[in-house]
Amino acid sequence: MVDKLSTSEFITLILPLIIVQLGLVIFSIYRLSKDKVKYFPKWLWLLIILFGEILGCLIFLTIGRERE
Amino acid sequence: MKTFKAYLKKEIIESVRQYKYLIILIGVILFAIVDPVILKLLPEILKNKIPGDLSSLIQIDRKAAVQNYIKDLSQISLLIVTLTLMSTLSDEISSQKLIFPYSKGCNLSAVVISKILHHSAILSIFVISGFAINYYYATTLFNKNVITFDKILISSLLMSLYFVFIVTLLIFFSSILKRGIIAAISVLVVHVVSAILMNVDSISKFIPYNLILTANSFNTDDIFTTVLSVVLYCIILSILTVKMINKSELI
Amino acid sequence: MIKVTNLTKKYGIHEVLKGISFKVEKGTIYGLLGRNGAGKTTTMNILTGLIDYDDGEIYIDGKILKRNNRKTLNNIGYLPESPAFYSYLTAYEYLYFIGEISGIPYQKVKMQVEELLEIVKLKDHAKKKIQEYSRGMKQKLGLAVALFNNPEIIFLDEPTSALDPESRHDILNLILDMKKNGKTIFLSTHILSDAERVCDYIGILDNGIIIFSGELRELKQKYIQPIYDITFETFPQNIKEKFNNIEWIDDIKINNDKVSIYVNDIERAKKNIINEISKLKVPVISFQIRENNLEDIFIRMVKQNENI
Ligand SMILES: Nc1ncnc2c1ncn2[C@@H]1O[C@H](COP(=O)(O)OP(=O)(O)OP(=O)(O)O)[C@@H](O)[C@H]1O
Ligand SMILES: [Mg+2]
Numbered sequence: 001m002v003d004k005l006s007t008s009e010f011i012t013l014i015l016p017l018i019i020v021q022l023g024l025v026i027f028s029i030y031r032l033s034k035d036k037v038k039y040f041p042k043w044l045w046l047l048i049i050l051f052g053e054i055l056g057c058l059i060f061l062t063i064g065r066e067r068e
Numbered sequence: 069m070k071t072f073k074a075y076l077k078k079e080i081i082e083s084v085r086q087y088k089y090l091i092i093l094i095g096v097i098l099f100a101i102v103d104p105v106i107l108k109l110l111p112e113i114l115k116n117k118i119p120g121d122l123s124s125l126i127q128i129d130r131k132a133a134v135q136n137y138i139k140d141l142s143q144i145s146l147l148i149v150t151l152t153l154m155s156t157l158s159d160e161i162s163s164q165k166l167i168f169p170y171s172k173g174c175n176l177s178a179v180v181i182s183k184i185l186h187h188s189a190i191l192s193i194f195v196i197s198g199f200a201i202n203y204y205y206a207t208t209l210f211n212k213n214v215i216t217f218d219k220i221l222i223s224s225l226l227m228s229l230y231f232v233f234i235v236t237l238l239i240f241f242s243s244i245l246k247r248g249i250i251a252a253i254s255v256l257v258v259h260v261v262s263a264i265l266m267n268v269d270s271i272s273k274f275i276p277y278n279l280i281l282t283a284n285s286f287n288t289d290d291i292f293t294t295v296l297s298v299v300l301y302c303i304i305l306s307i308l309t310v311k312m313i314n315k316s317e318l319i
Numbered sequence: 320m321i322k323v324t325n326l327t328k329k330y331g332i333h334e335v336l337k338g339i340s341f342k343v344e345k346g347t348i349y350g351l352l353g354r355n356g357a358g359k360t361t362t363m364n365i366l367t368g369l370i371d372y373d374d375g376e377i378y379i380d381g382k383i384l385k386r387n388n389r390k391t392l393n394n395i396g397y398l399p400e401s402p403a404f405y406s407y408l409t410a411y412e413y414l415y416f417i418g419e420i421s422g423i424p425y426q427k428v429k430m431q432v433e434e435l436l437e438i439v440k441l442k443d444h445a446k447k448k449i450q451e452y453s454r455g456m457k458q459k460l461g462l463a464v465a466l467f468n469n470p471e472i473i474f475l476d477e478p479t480s481a482l483d484p485e486s487r488h489d490i491l492n493l494i495l496d497m498k499k500n501g502k503t504i505f506l507s508t509h510i511l512s513d514a515e516r517v518c519d520y521i522g523i524l525d526n527g528i529i530i531f532s533g534e535l536r537e538l539k540q541k542y543i544q545p546i547y548d549i550t551f552e553t554f555p556q557n558i559k560e561k562f563n564n565i566e567w568i569d570d571i572k573i574n575n576d577k578v579s580i581y582v583n584d585i586e587r588a589k590k591n592i593i594n595e596i597s598k599l600k601v602p603v604i605s606f607q608i609r610e611n612n613l614e615d616i617f618i619r620m621v622k623q624n625e626n627i
Contacts (some may be wrong), residue, residue, distance in 0.1 A: 010108075013208060017101050020094065031087075054098055055144075061091050062151045074419035085407040168464050171367060174420045200612030218615060229563040299608040315387070 021054055028057040036066040071169075071178035079186040083186040088152055089190070095148030096194040099140035108209045129213035133206035134199075134220060135284055141195070141227055142280045149191065149231065150238060150255050155248025157181055157239050157313070162246055166318045177310040180239065183305055187235045192228035199224035215286060222281035226291070230279040233298050234259070241306045244311040266288035276301065320345040320472060320503040321366065326375035328361055337527035338375065343520065344504055348498050349517035350535075351507040352617060357524045359507040360400055363476050366395045366505070367529050380472065394421065395474035398511055400480070402461030406450035410441060410460055413449060414467065421468045435463040438493060440486070443495065454481040462490065466497075473497065475506040479513055511613040523617065525624045538616060544610045547580040547592060552602040579609075 028049045037045055045064055048056040083089045107128055126132075133263040157180070158213050169175070176306035201219045234255060272278055278294040321343040326337040335358045343349040353359050364370045366377065368384060368391035377384040380392060403412050405422050411432065418428030436442045439459040444452070452460065458481045465473060478494070479487045493506060508514050514521065515535070522532040532536060554576045562568050567584040582588040596603060 002136065002190070014105055019099075019107065020098070024094065054094065058091055058095055058148055061087055062148065070422040071420055074416055077409075077419075078416055081407065081412070082407060164399065164401075165405060167367075167369060167397060167399050167403065168417060168461075169389075169420050170369065171395050171397040171465070171466065172421045173416055319364060319369050 016050060024057045028060050029067065031061065037064050038066055041066065051060055070177040071200075072308055074185055075179050075182040075194055077315075079095065079182060082113070084185075088229045091152050092149055093194055094143050095135075095152070096141065096186045097198045098199060099137050099145065101200040103136040103140060103284070104202065104205040104209050107133050107136060108134075121187065128210070129211040131213040131215055132207045133210060134202060134215060136279065137198070137224065138197040138284045139226065141198070144258065146234060147256070150234065150252045151165050151240055153187055153235060154252035154255075154272070156187070157242040158246060158248050158251060161224075161316065161318055164319055172319055176313045180243070180309050181306065184236055184239055184309075186205075186285070187239075188232040191231040191235060195228045195231055196221075196224045199227070207298075219286045222288050223286060226279045226288070226295075229281075229295065229298055230276060233279075233302055236302045236305045236309075240309045240312075241280070243309045243316070320380060321349075322378040323366070323374075324376045325364065326362070326377065327373045328358070328365060328370075329373050330611040336365075336372075336377055337365055339527070339529045340375075341526065341529055341532040346498065346501045346502050347519040348494065348504045349507065349520045349522065350514040351505070351522045351524055352509075352511065352514060353507070354412050354523035355509075356623065358527055359524060362506070362524070363397070363399075363474050367391060367395060367474055388422060392470075392472070394468050394470045396465035396467075396470040397477075398458070398461045398465040398473075398475045398478055399408055400476040402464070403456055404449045404457070404460070406452075407448060410445040410452075410463075411434070411446050413460070414443065416464065417464055417467050423468060429465060435466060436598050439463045440489070454513060455483060455486060458482060459486065459490075460494075464587075471589055472500075472503045472505070475504065478506060479508065487513070511617055515613045522611075525621050528624075530620055530624050535613075539613075545582050545585055545588070547582065547588070548605075548607045548609055549578045549580065549596065550601075550604040550606075551576055551578065552604055555599045558599060562595065562597065565591075567591070573592060 006017070014050055029046070032042060032045055032049065040048070043059055048064075052059065069314050078108045110126065110128065131230055147209075166174075166175070166179070167177075169179075178214050199220055203217060237258060238255045241254045242248060245251045245254065248293065259277070263277045266272050266281065273290075274297045276294070276298045279291075279298060282288055282291050323342070324340045325338045326336055326356070327334070328339050328342070341349075351359050351362065352492040361370075365372045365393070366379065366384070368389040371386060373386075373391065382392065384391065405416070408416065414432045418425075418432065421428075425432075430496040436445050439462055441456065441459055442465065444612070449457065458478070462475075462478060465475070472604060475494070479490055482490060491513060497504060498517075506514075506518070518535055520533065521535050523530050523539055548553060555578075558572055558578060559573075562571055562580065567582060568580055568586040569583045572581070579580065580592070582592075596606075
């Protein structure tokens, strides 16, 4: 509980973020390879996932996939 | 009751298999971690660009970490939740999924109620967890401007209630509008308009958006009227939705 | 069991059903025929309480189906023309879900699920998600759902449209079995040979009105137009000229060495046809009377309706 954190402590704190980020990107790419997509072609969705990071993944998962 | 139980189970399976839980969970909890971390890194990032003492320009402390989270919850998270749940009811009707259950005697009111309760419960759990995580990060990274946990808890409850209101409103719109995306846009319009209406003092107490402002200010002395009104709105909206679905054509 | 009088349904200004009336007796199979867009599905959706109607009266099992406040029996069987499921569920999960809604005890649900999957031959695929099903498989599953909890009235909208010949045969037999168990079945179809096989009563819907409703037998008698099929050893060249001016003959169609004679007065034809043929002095290999099948009748009736 101090203002100055050591680097290792800081990394521990943002570790969940990194894991979520990586997991989500991999998961989104997996879904992208299997599902039918809407609105954009697949390659564009891939770019959105890779560069949009977590938000890009969420947008893809919510509106980018054909549900049926 | 049998319909209620069957649909509750179905909602849970649906939310798992269509990744709704995953999306909402990340959409709600992400900023609980991101906001405090970014706030912590901000001085480092801006050190070379802005001369002088940064802390005189931006507030960097525990309170700010929580307030940033509340801001993001009421913007990006709200958008994600709305988009994820927008066709929960309209889709059942437009894609004719209710025909079989209806021909076997399902109770349409119970379908609506199970949806409202399920989504409300899930959102409340996620939002409260989000606040808990945010509180942990805020206290670990900052030590100035302490806010006690009970204040955070109350804020999280107020935000949950706001999300419950949004979901109920979304399901209501979804019962009168054929397309989910239009229901989602209508909800967002209501959200923005009610934020603007907060400037009118005489009615501000009765506007749901007051929940967000109160949660953000941690000053909850005067919240009772608002909470009561919002609960009332939710009940009225639920009743209207039940009425609508029983009247509407199921195809 | 089902009684409909003067049923009217409008979509905007487009009047789809212009006051149709018919009756379906308990324990019989009623087939509704009509072209694409005739209003068959609309009729089914109204009878099952899914959509509202504009005018008329509907009684189902003695209970009135009100306008604006539809409340059907709480257990009917309805197989819509393109059945929609929660397709992320497996067939098992979906049937158990339907079972839970029906409110019957778990043990009974289990028994029925096994039994129904056996009947529609989907047991091997029951653990697959429904989104992976073909159209025919969905139709079979839909039938299983429709038959769940043993409903007294069963509505089937084109129950055989997506099925392969073998499954079609099975399903038609299943429909006949259900009749034997005293069920009332209301079905629509385009496949007239199917209707001919299973239906006791037929209704023909065209342009929003019922142009015929009654027993299939009666329909056939009314529209009987016997056709004689005759095969000659050598083809009689002059047959057209010779037979053309006989007044009880409507038309002569020649197909290779087979001649079909369409007759309009059956009694006179019976008495005279042999005589007329013998006048041709050509050896006859076969001589046969053929009746119009439902398909011929259907096309003729619909054409007639158009001319009015
Ligand atoms: N929701 C709707 N809105 C407007 N018109 C409709 C609607 N549903 C059906 N119709 C119209 O009603 C008429 C009857 O349609 P219906 O689906 O009942 O035909 P059908 O006899 O079942 O045809 P098919 O053999 O192709 O299944 C059609 O002209 C159709 O265009
Ligand atoms: Mg149809």
